[in-house]
Amino acid sequence: MPQHTPELHNFEPQTSELPPELRPLAEMPLFKRLAARFFGHGLTRLRAQHRASWLHGQADGFRSGHTAGVDYGFKEGKLEGLEEGRQVLLIRDSRCTEHRPPSVDDHLFDDWRLPLNADIKKRMKADVARLLPAHAQPSVAQWKMIFSDTPSTSVIAGAGAGKSTTLVLRILLLNHYLGFELDSMTVVTFTRESRKDFINKLIELFGLWGRLLSLKEARDLVRTFHSRILPMVRSLPGFERLQAFENLSNRPQSGDEEVDSNPFDLRINDAQRQQLNACYHHLFTSDERFRGLIQPLSRHALQLKELERDHPDVQKRVAVTELAAKRDEELCDTIEDLWFRAGAWPIKGIEPNRQTFDINGSTFHCHGYIPSLDAWVVLGFDPRENPQLNRPNAKLSVRAEWAVKRTLFQAFCRKPLIWLDSYESSKRVLASLAGDASAGPGFDYKVKGELASAPLLDCFVGAAGFIENLGLDVPDAVGRMSFAKDDPDRFFFEALSLFWRAFEDHLLDQKPPVMTYNRMFALFSEHSPENLKLLSNELLRPLAHLMIDEFQDVSPQIVSWIRASLAEIRSRGPAMHVGRGAQRSSLLCVGDDWQSIYGWRGSSPTYFMEFNKEFPSPGTTRVMLSDNYRSHQHIIDAAEHIVRAAPSISGKKAKASGEPKALLPVNVLDRDDQGMAQRLMEHYKRGDSILMLYRKSSDKLLIEQHIQPLVNVDSSLPYADRRLKQLTYHSAKGLQADAVFLLGDCQHLTSSPYKNQVYRMAGLGKAGDTEAYDNAQKDEILRLAYVGITRAVSHCYWYVDAQEGQAVNMPKASDKVGKGKAFFADHRQSTKSA
Numbered sequence: 001m002p003q004h005t006p007e008l009h010n011f012e013p014q015t016s017e018l019p020p021e022l023r024p025l026a027e028m029p030l031f032k033r034l035a036a037r038f039f040g041h042g043l044t045r046l047r048a049q050h051r052a053s054w055l056h057g058q059a060d061g062f063r064s065g066h067t068a069g070v071d072y073g074f075k076e077g078k079l080e081g082l083e084e085g086r087q088v089l090l091i092r093d094s095r096c097t098e099h100r101p102p103s104v105d106d107h108l109f110d111d112w113r114l115p116l117n118a119d120i121k122k123r124m125k126a127d128v129a130r131l132l133p134a135h136a137q138p139s140v141a142q143w144k145m146i147f148s149d150t151p152s153t154s155v156i157a158g159a160g161a162g163k164s165t166t167l168v169l170r171i172l173l174l175n176h177y178l179g180f181e182l183d184s185m186t187v188v189t190f191t192r193e194s195r196k197d198f199i200n201k202l203i204e205l206f207g208l209w210g211r212l213l214s215l216k217e218a219r220d221l222v223r224t225f226h227s228r229i230l231p232m233v234r235s236l237p238g239f240e241r242l243q244a245f246e247n248l249s250n251r252p253q254s255g256d257e258e259v260d261s262n263p264f265d266l267r268i269n270d271a272q273r274q275q276l277n278a279c280y281h282h283l284f285t286s287d288e289r290f291r292g293l294i295q296p297l298s299r300h301a302l303q304l305k306e307l308e309r310d311h312p313d314v315q316k317r318v319a320v321t322e323l324a325a326k327r328d329e330e331l332c333d334t335i336e337d338l339w340f341r342a343g344a345w346p347i348k349g350i351e352p353n354r355q356t357f358d359i360n361g362s363t364f365h366c367h368g369y370i371p372s373l374d375a376w377v378v379l380g381f382d383p384r385e386n387p388q389l390n391r392p393n394a395k396l397s398v399r400a401e402w403a404v405k406r407t408l409f410q411a412f413c414r415k416p417l418i419w420l421d422s423y424e425s426s427k428r429v430l431a432s433l434a435g436d437a438s439a440g441p442g443f444d445y446k447v448k449g450e451l452a453s454a455p456l457l458d459c460f461v462g463a464a465g466f467i468e469n470l471g472l473d474v475p476d477a478v479g480r481m482s483f484a485k486d487d488p489d490r491f492f493f494e495a496l497s498l499f500w501r502a503f504e505d506h507l508l509d510q511k512p513p514v515m516t517y518n519r520m521f522a523l524f525s526e527h528s529p530e531n532l533k534l535l536s537n538e539l540l541r542p543l544a545h546l547m548i549d550e551f552q553d554v555s556p557q558i559v560s561w562i563r564a565s566l567a568e569i570r571s572r573g574p575a576m577h578v579g580r581g582a583q584r585s586s587l588l589c590v591g592d593d594w595q596s597i598y599g600w601r602g603s604s605p606t607y608f609m610e611f612n613k614e615f616p617s618p619g620t621t622r623v624m625l626s627d628n629y630r631s632h633q634h635i636i637d638a639a640e641h642i643v644r645a646a647p648s649i650s651g652k653k654a655k656a657s658g659e660p661k662a663l664l665p666v667n668v669l670d671r672d673d674q675g676m677a678q679r680l681m682e683h684y685k686r687g688d689s690i691l692m693l694y695r696k697s698s699d700k701l702l703i704e705q706h707i708q709p710l711v712n713v714d715s716s717l718p719y720a721d722r723r724l725k726q727l728t729y730h731s732a733k734g735l736q737a738d739a740v741f742l743l744g745d746c747q748h749l750t751s752s753p754y755k756n757q758v759y760r761m762a763g764l765g766k767a768g769d770t771e772a773y774d775n776a777q778k779d780e781i782l783r784l785a786y787v788g789i790t791r792a793v794s795h796c797y798w799y800v801d802a803q804e805g806q807a808v809n810m811p812k813a814s815d816k817v818g819k820g821k822a823f824f825a826d827h828r829q830s831t832k833s834a
Contacts (some may be wrong), residue, residue, distance in 0.1 A: 014298070020057055059095045070795065086495035105341060108566040109151035110584050111618035117151050120177050128169070130188075133206045141625050142166045146173055148588065150619035154551075154611040156592040158654045158792035159639070160630025162737070163590050167547060168205045171221075174545065176209055179581035184541050185648065187222045188548045194734050198222050198549070198610065225558055231519045232539055241512035248272050248514065266331060268458055275514070276457040277440045279506040283499060293495040294441060297456065299373045300488040301443040302418040315412040318360070318402045324404050325362035327394070329400050332365045334377050334391055342382065345425040348376055359412045364405065366417070372781055375416040441777075448489055448753025459492070464500045466755065468518035469602025471556035472527070474500045481757050487515055489754060514531050518557060525560040532568040537576050540679035544569055544585045550604045550733075551591035553598050556762055559607050562587075566615075594643050594652070595787050597730055599773075599780045604764055609649055628654045632661040634823040638796070639789040640824070642816045646779035665825040666796045668787060668817050671743075676799050677706030680741055682796065684710055688738035689723045693788050695744035700726055703743060729788050738794035744814035745800045746781040748774070777810050800828065 157163040174180040189195045199218045206213040248271040341347035350368040357364045368377040379401040389398045420426045446453035478497040483490035507514035543565045569585045577583045596605035607614045635654040694700045714724040755773040765772025800814045
């Protein structure tokens with residue numbers, strides 16, 4: 001029987017065809033259930049189909065399958081429809097999970113701009129065009145400086161850039177056109193001469209605008225840093241009559257003289273020395289530790305300096321050792337008689353006890369012994385005595401015999417020996433040994449790295465000043481230094497630490513109290529911001545709009561005070577300026593890092609070269625004044641060629657402007673005083689102004705021997721008509737002349753262990769540089785030569801000494817003279833032979 005397979009999708013069950021009695025086995029009685037199973041088993045064995053059962057199963061399956069299919073299809077269709085018609089909104093949380101604090105606003109100024117508009121600029125430019133001559137009209141770069149509207153401005157102004165006039169016009173803009181009160185401004189200059197010149201220029205220019213500026217108003221505006229800090233300290237209770245140590249003098253001073261004093265003059269006057277000596281005497285008698293330090297210092301300082309045995313003088317005189325020993329006792333008698341007649345012998349504190357010394361098997365004598373120093377004393381031949389003085393029947397003069405003995409002792413005597421060269425030196429030793437309260441230590445000392453020795457207390461002042469100029473505290477800095485165990489500088493700096501703290505206390509105990517300028521700046525520096533809170537608005541307001549000339553010469557100590565003052569002004573907010581035209585604060589600094597030449601006293605061009613970092617501001621304007629209105633291009637190029645090797649602000653290149661001049665090279669010549677004098681007098685006869693610049697005072701005296709008649713003539717003229725000035729390289733900044741004569745090379749001759757150490761403490765120099773100060777000085781000698789050359793308008797002559805001894809291998813500026821350059825004419829024989 002064929003199997004029947006209906007089309008299920010077209011099949012509609014005919015339930016009427018199903019037998020009604022056809023029921024499931026489970027619903028049937030047992031007998032029928034057994035019979036149905038039997039017959040069903042038989043049909044299976046026969047492979048036969050029971051039609052009614054088949055149709056019944058087919059219909060039942062269709063019904064259950066259809067119901068399941070409908071349910072499944074409904075669900076699938078519904079899901080597809082919903083998915084197709086749904087608008088998906090996906091929310092992702094991308095917020096940072098890190099909770100950071102707000103950043104710190106470390107700016108020294110508010111974020112503001114000078115209230116300038118096009119109308120004000122147009123009006124001022126028209127007034128300048130009308131009131132100033134054509135040659136004084138500002139350049140594009142100068143106008144950029146005048147109209148700078150940012151809180152901070154740095155102006156790189158090379159030599160002869162006309163910065164002074166531009167700075168006066170800036171003040172005119174603030175006061176005349178913007179209504180800023182003069183007492184909200186300060187212009188800072190570094191020297192008395194530059195301050196005087198700027199004041200005159202300010203009064204003159206304001207007069208052209210119809211503003212009669214009094215001398216007092218101008219002096220109040222144009223200041224030195226030191227004249228600004230003094231009133232701040234005097235405002236503190238108990239310091240109303242405070243005096244600056246640097247201004248102490250035995251003669252009465254007017255107020256203006258005090259303002260004009262030069263705090264960088266390191267020479268100690270009588271009034272200052274009196275205070276130094278009094279403090280020294282008290283400390284020496286009361287402090288055993290200090291007294292113990294002075295002993296090795298004095299012995300080292302007074303002791304006869306050793307001489308190498310292969311020195312030519314030793315080799316020449318060692319041959320007459322035996323002869324010198326035979327006459328030595330008589331020579332001692334003769335010298336002693338001279339000292340006795342001069343009233344310089346005996347000396348209290350020195351036992352007149354002669355002692356014998358063995359020199360190469362021969363016996364020599366000394367004159368006395370100092371128990372407190374455990375040192376022997378030999379009296380020398382005073383230079384004021386007659387050099388031709390002889391002992392009876394002697395072939396050599398007493399002076400020559402004494403020189404032979406001195407050389408032998410220098411080379412072969414290893415006992416502690418003090419050689420008193422003059423009656424004057426003995427008086428200082430006498431005063432010191434006698435415990436004279438008005439006397440100082442009585443001996444000179446030479447700190448390693450310094451060019452010459454000086455009285456011990458002068459050395460204390462110099463070293464302390466250098467350390468404090470770097471913004472460091474003397475005792476703290478000394479505690480961080482290190483020296484070899486047998487280095488006398490170790491004792492020097494330990495003694496300095498004790499002395500300087502005692503000296504500051506001693507000065508404050510005076511009536512009225514006295515304080516060093518460095519101490520004043522430290523009181524109001526970033527290390528003591530709370531002290532600035534004690535100052536009134538009236539004292540701080542003049543620093544609100546600060547303009548600084550020669551900014552490259554600023555020291556770390558001054559920078560700290562400036563930053564602290566500006567931070568305090570900002571912290572006081574708008575309330576400080578209520579009812580005034582001048583609002584907020586600003587800083588404008590003018591300088592030339594190529595003219596930074598005061599590193600030896602603690603100044604550094606770093607603060608100008610890294611201006612934006614050192615004076616953080618929301619907006620800074622940088623101006624490059626590259627026009628040179630003084631010199632012709634050969635002068636400029638020669639000076640820049642010398643200094644180019646030193647680190648500097650990038651992009652600097654000056655160009656000659658103004659009236660065209662003949663291009664003449666800088667002449668480099670061997671030292672020739674007579675030839676220099678002759679050429680100098682030729683220029684003077686032509687009517688040229690002349691600057692004669694020297695490195696050493698002895699050079700000035702040597703050249704004056706050849707030009708004395710000219711010096712006499714020029715000094716007899718009225719001051720305004722004089723055309724010859726003789727100055728050191730350092731003193732010539734800001735000056736110019738038709739012809740400049742440079743006498744001497746610019747050379748770094750020493751190495752300073754202590755300055756290298758404190759330079760690193762102050763964060764100056766390159767990281768890891770153990771000789772930061774020495775390397776800075778090697779750059780500074782190039783800048784010093786640049787300053788000298790750029791004083792010249794038309795002619796420059798550079799006379800260079802032949803190098804001898806240790807100086808031969810030390811770096812010097814003349815090494816940078818360019819060969820084959822049109823702007824140099826090198827006439828030196830040494831370079832030609834090389």
